[in-house]
Amino acid sequence: MNLKQAKVLLTGGSLGIGKATAKMLVDAGAKVVITGRNEDRLKEAAEETGAQYVVADVSQPEEVKHTYQQTTQLMGGLDVLINNAGIGGGFSPLSEVTADDFLSVYSVNVMGVAMMSQLAAEIFKKQGHGSIINIGSTAGTKGFERGTVYASSKFALRGMTQCWQAELRKHNIRVMLINPSEVTTAFGNKDREERDEEANKLRSREIAHAITSALQMDDRGFIPELAVWATNPWK
Template sequence: MQLQNAKVVVTGGSSGIGKATAKLLIEKGAKVLITGRNAEKLEKVAQEIGATPLALDMTHTAEFEQAAEKAQELVGGPIDVLINNAGIGEYAPLGEIRLEQFQKVYMTNVFGLSLLTQAFLPQLKDQKGNIVNIASTAGLKGFATGSIYSSSKFALRGLTQCWQAELRPHNIRVQLINPSEVTTAFYKKDRIERPEEDKKLRSQEIAHAIAAALEMDDRGFIPELTVWATNPF
């Protein structure tokens, strides 16, 4: 697709991978709307990178239809790309897992993501658009204490494959991106970005992968793309 003048929504766009992706797509000429829970932070980031802000909590599913309509109004037409980046994590070993931890993570990473995508689906069908789901290498292989987070990303991988089967006849490309460890504010209560490390991935590498996948001619798409640090050790 052509990113110039494309209308893009990035969830979780006020920091980390979402912010870097929005910034890069704007530099490529796209009109980008970013969402996030913290309206003040979202507004500040939007002004910094030239995006349009829309405060949205991924657990407030009753607001999604209205949010999709508002997004269309703000960007000046139906969207071409939905990037499902917002996500959270909870970690505990088997024997210490609490039901509310599963509920909290799945509400954002699986349920909210699915229902928000559904709210945008009419626009995406109109535009023969693109859905990009940001999963994780944790959705490819589990790890100790990862039952909650990892299983939510395995679920997102399964959702992506179902949507690919359903939406290819509508010329909608559904793509999954699996970052390995990235130096972001993920799982930090203060939400302050971690400092860059020479051998670790930055948000910019994932943003580059997303943009490159989107820029492929519409006759083809990359169903799944995993990004590893070359040598993190």
């Protein structure tokens, strides 16, 4: 698709991958609305990237509806949804996992994505085109020790993505999954402070590049799933 004047809604846009992606898309000529729960961080990210913002929590159905109402007012339509908002679990051993751990993570990583995508799909079906990009994880392709809650949420996201691909292709809607490996962001940091970049680790901009490149493919084709790994993180 041509990103010039494309209307993009991006969740979790105040930090890390979300902020880097918003900047790259705006630089490519797109109109972008970012969402997040912290208005101060959102406002700062909007100023840095050139995006507009809506304060919203994707785990709350009424705030999801509010997001689309505000996005329509700000941009006048929608061409792309990027489901980037996500949280990590406590990474506890199986013996310590609780039902609340699942509920808190799944409400964002699974239910939030589903609710955001449901409304986007309604818009895209009516207009006969659209793209949905889900930000998964390589943890959604292979589990790891203490990853019961987080990895299973990303496995669920991967499964939902495949279901939507089968359901929505006939409506000219592209549904794509990007699976980052470890990225030096604020993810998993309880204070939500960005980590310092490490020379050989992935940065947010590598994932932003993958997202932007996937969108820029002509609409007659799409990349169903893409994993991004650091070339040599141990160097």
